[in-house]
Amino acid sequence: xxxxxxxxxxxxxxxxxxxxxxxxxxxxxxxxxxxxxxxxxxxxxxxxxxxxxxxxxxxxxxxxxxxxxxxxxxxxxxxxxxxxxxxxxxxxxxxxxxxxxxxxxxxxxxxxxxxxxxxxxxxxxxxxxxxxxxxxxxxxxxxxxxxxxxxxxxxxxxxxxxxxxxxxxxxxxxxxxxxxxxxxxxxxxxxxxxxxxxxxxxxxxxxxxxxxxxxxxxxxxxxxxxxxxxxxxxxxxxxxxxxxxxxxxxxxxxxxxxxxxxxxxxxxxxxxxxxxxxxxxxxxxxxxxxxxxxxxxxxxxxxxxxxxxxxxxxxxxxxxxxxxxxxxxxxxxxxxxxxxxxxxxxxxxxxxxxxxxxxxxxxxxxxxxxxxxxxxxxxxxxxxxxxxxxxxxxxxxxxxxxxxxxxxxxxxxxxxxxxxxxxxxxxxxxxxxxxxxxxxxxxxxxxxxxxxxxxxxxxxxxxxxxxxxxxxxxxxxxxxxxxxxxxxxxxxxxxxxxxxxxxxxxxxxxxxxxxxxxxxxxxxxxxxxxxxxxxxxxxxxxxxxxxxxxxxxxxxxxxxxxxxxxxxxxxxxxxxxxxxxxxxxxxxxxxxxxxxxxxxxxxxxxxxxxxxxxxxxxxxxxxxxxxxxxxxxxxxxxxxxxxxxxxxxxxxxxxxxxxxxxxxxxxxxxxxxxxxxxxxxxxxxxxxxxxxxxxxxxxxxxxxxxxxxxxxxxxxxxxxxxxxxxxxxxxxxxxxxxxxxxx
Numbered sequence: 001x002x003x004x005x006x007x008x009x010x011x012x013x014x015x016x017x018x019x020x021x022x023x024x025x026x027x028x029x030x031x032x033x034x035x036x037x038x039x040x041x042x043x044x045x046x047x048x049x050x051x052x053x054x055x056x057x058x059x060x061x062x063x064x065x066x067x068x069x070x071x072x073x074x075x076x077x078x079x080x081x082x083x084x085x086x087x088x089x090x091x092x093x094x095x096x097x098x099x100x101x102x103x104x105x106x107x108x109x110x111x112x113x114x115x116x117x118x119x120x121x122x123x124x125x126x127x128x129x130x131x132x133x134x135x136x137x138x139x140x141x142x143x144x145x146x147x148x149x150x151x152x153x154x155x156x157x158x159x160x161x162x163x164x165x166x167x168x169x170x171x172x173x174x175x176x177x178x179x180x181x182x183x184x185x186x187x188x189x190x191x192x193x194x195x196x197x198x199x200x201x202x203x204x205x206x207x208x209x210x211x212x213x214x215x216x217x218x219x220x221x222x223x224x225x226x227x228x229x230x231x232x233x234x235x236x237x238x239x240x241x242x243x244x245x246x247x248x249x250x251x252x253x254x255x256x257x258x259x260x261x262x263x264x265x266x267x268x269x270x271x272x273x274x275x276x277x278x279x280x281x282x283x284x285x286x287x288x289x290x291x292x293x294x295x296x297x298x299x300x301x302x303x304x305x306x307x308x309x310x311x312x313x314x315x316x317x318x319x320x321x322x323x324x325x326x327x328x329x330x331x332x333x334x335x336x337x338x339x340x341x342x343x344x345x346x347x348x349x350x351x352x353x354x355x356x357x358x359x360x361x362x363x364x365x366x367x368x369x370x371x372x373x374x375x376x377x378x379x380x381x382x383x384x385x386x387x388x389x390x391x392x393x394x395x396x397x398x399x400x401x402x403x404x405x406x407x408x409x410x411x412x413x414x415x416x417x418x419x420x421x422x423x424x425x426x427x428x429x430x431x432x433x434x435x436x437x438x439x440x441x442x443x444x445x446x447x448x449x450x451x452x453x454x455x456x457x458x459x460x461x462x463x464x465x466x467x468x469x470x471x472x473x474x475x476x477x478x479x480x481x482x483x484x485x486x487x488x489x490x491x492x493x494x495x496x497x498x499x500x501x502x503x504x505x506x507x508x509x510x511x512x513x514x515x516x517x518x519x520x521x522x523x524x525x526x527x528x529x530x531x532x533x534x535x536x537x538x539x540x541x542x543x544x545x546x547x548x549x550x551x552x553x554x555x556x557x558x559x560x561x562x563x564x565x566x567x568x569x570x571x572x573x574x575x576x577x578x579x580x581x582x583x584x585x586x587x588x589x590x591x592x593x594x595x596x597x598x599x600x601x602x603x604x605x606x607x608x609x610x611x612x613x614x615x616x617x618x619x620x621x622x623x624x625x626x627x628x629x630x631x632x633x634x635x636x637x638x639x640x641x642x643x644x645x646x647x648x649x650x651x652x653x654x655x656x657x658x659x660x661x662x663x664x665x666x667x668x669x670x671x672x673x674x675x676x677x678x679x680x681x682x683x684x685x686x687x688x689x690x691x692x693x694x695x696x697x698x699x700x701x702x703x704x705x706x707x708x709x710x711x712x713x714x715x716x717x718x719x720x721x722x723x724x725x726x727x728x729x730x731x732x733x734x735x736x737x738x739x740x741x742x743x
Contacts, residue, residue, distance in 0.1 A: 211482075
């Protein structure tokens with residue numbers, strides 16, 4: 001059967017139709033699958049935009065199974081990852097009758113850790129409430145019977161419950177081969193299954209972490225693959241930016257200080273005055289936060305390194321902090337072999353030291369475009385740490401990366417050099433205090449070398465929170481780093497519903513360095529002209545006007561009254577979410593409407609969407625996380641309202657630096673970066689409305705620039721081909737015809 005042509009699998013009398021009731025062939029799906037099959041056969045890169053409803057998942061699963069070989073499928077979210085592994089993949093495999101072995105692999109913080117669970121069981125004071133006591137009992141029972149340890153299988157404990165942080169491991173506190181429960185480790189089992197499987201389903205965060213770790217010699221996280229398929233590929237540029245940058249917060253520093261003092265007093269009491277060492281780190285961290293007080297007057301309470309107000313006190317505080325962390329790390333590294341907890345804290349200190357090194361103060365004056373990662377990695381070392389690195393450079397490597405299982409924690413910022421710096425002393429034979437800990441020095445040396453692999457312009461910025469400060473570093477471009485990880489002879493398939501801007505893929509391919517990629521678009525089979533109506537109202541103020549949101553809500557109210565289903569209001573900022581929700585609540589009260597009003601932040605995203613589906617005529621107001629990855633088919637959703645065109649905020653440090661870089665090389669930042677980004681984001685938001693052939697509704701965009709500005713044509717032409725109007729009477733008539741069953 002596997003000798004069939006791709007089209008025959010999708011035929012009316014083919015294996016898919018025979019095994020799956022209700023299946024009907026879709027020409028666009030067949031064409032897409034054929035293109036994917038050719039790319040796999042030719043070991044090429046294909047960038048494929050597949051409109052909603054084509055069935056792109058089956059379109060890539062069939063040729064992937066037919067071609068054979070090792071396949072890694074990476075998704076943008078864990079929700080799609082679970083759906084793909086539990087629903088789509090088994091159905092296609094059964095229909096084709098192929099003996100394909102599949103495995104699901106997530107980041108380590110998705111798996112219960114036996115060691116940390118047992119430690120929590122033995123420390124009743126660590127439980128904060130009766131609810132946590134009950135949750136701990138459920139987790140204990142689950143860990144005893146589960147084959148995977150995947151916490152998503154224990155759905156009655158909230159995903160954001162604090163207890164999860166204490167019963168799962170992180171890269172810093174995993175004991176690796178020193179763990180007494182290593183034979184039962186769910187993470188080790190999951191990775192072993194991935195090595196043995198034909199198809200491995202991961203997510204983008206884990207894939208990026210694997211790329212970074214491979215540069216450091218860790219090769220057992222993800223298996224070598226003949227084919228890599230990226231679903232929801234439009235998320236890759238942002239994911240890569242996060243993982244090739246780094247961040248460190250004063251919260252992390254205070255946690256490090258507390259963990260160091262506890263481990264030091266417990267297992268190496270005589271080796272150092274741990275209370276003093278810990279206090280030095282805590283004091284330095286708090287002093288750094290005090291010097292960031294001027295950021296309270298800055299937009300977004302953040303500033304780039306070059307634009308930091310009154311930088312001298314900040315620079316001095318940062319230097320003192322780095323010195324305190326380096327001293328603490330040396331003290332820990334000297335006793336790391338005494339106990340796994342000491343080694344774990346030493347890894348954490350090495351990690352933080354490396355991240356702070358990216359925040360070296362040289363070249364502040366006259367710095368126009370930021371320093372390269374290599375410059376930051378080299379210039380950032382203090383004299384003491386540089387001396388350690390020089391000693392380590394003369395020694396043979398002693399870290400057994402094949403047995404190191406301290407890889408990654410999914411979804412935490414970038415890992416470029418930081419992960420190597422985090423591996424430390426527990427795998428070495430260095431004597432107490434030798435050369436200020438050879439093991440830690442080697443880890444830091446590897447981290448510095450790794451950082452240089454991702455060299456290129458970078459931006460650094462400081463963010464002031466309510467009770468913390470966070471230092472960030474991110475590359476301006478990930479193209480060079482991302483593209484070089486495609487191995488010769490490996491096929492790459494990148495697919496999503498939103499990759500092109502008016503059939504032009506250059507923005508996406510340029511971001512990821514995919515110069516020789518094949519590209520193609522396959523249109524949705526939906527009848528958008530009949531199913532949907534795009535409404536851009538007349539007469540609203542300019543988007544920057546103080547009265548804009550009030551007028552936006554006033555215009556929205558008649559549509560809410562006419563729409564029979566739920567409404568999703570998508571805002572471009574969290575501040576707008578709060579303002580729109582307040583205005584709607586006041587209007588509902590004045591008009592006597594008892595419609596349920598849901599707002600982002602009041603509960604988890606999952607909880608809000610579950611409530612939305614169960615309530616009658618709900619209105620949900622959300623921002624960025626609600627613009628994509630939401631399926632609300634049928635009459636559950638019949639109105640999507642977008643307040644403004646989703647241009648990235650120019651005061652975002654990464655965006656600001658990328659615009660400046662484009663301008664400096666003679667480009668047009670608006671046309672080359674801001675407009676394509678907005679077009680893709682707008683297409684994502686609009687895509688929430690029509691998810692099946694039976695869906696229908698109205699898309700309202702309150703921003704008149706969509707039709708009144710010359711560039712607006714590039715934006716609306718990239719949307720699904722809805723019917724269009726600027727008259728509210730036509731919108732109400734559309735709802736009326738639907739209510740009467742005339743459409």
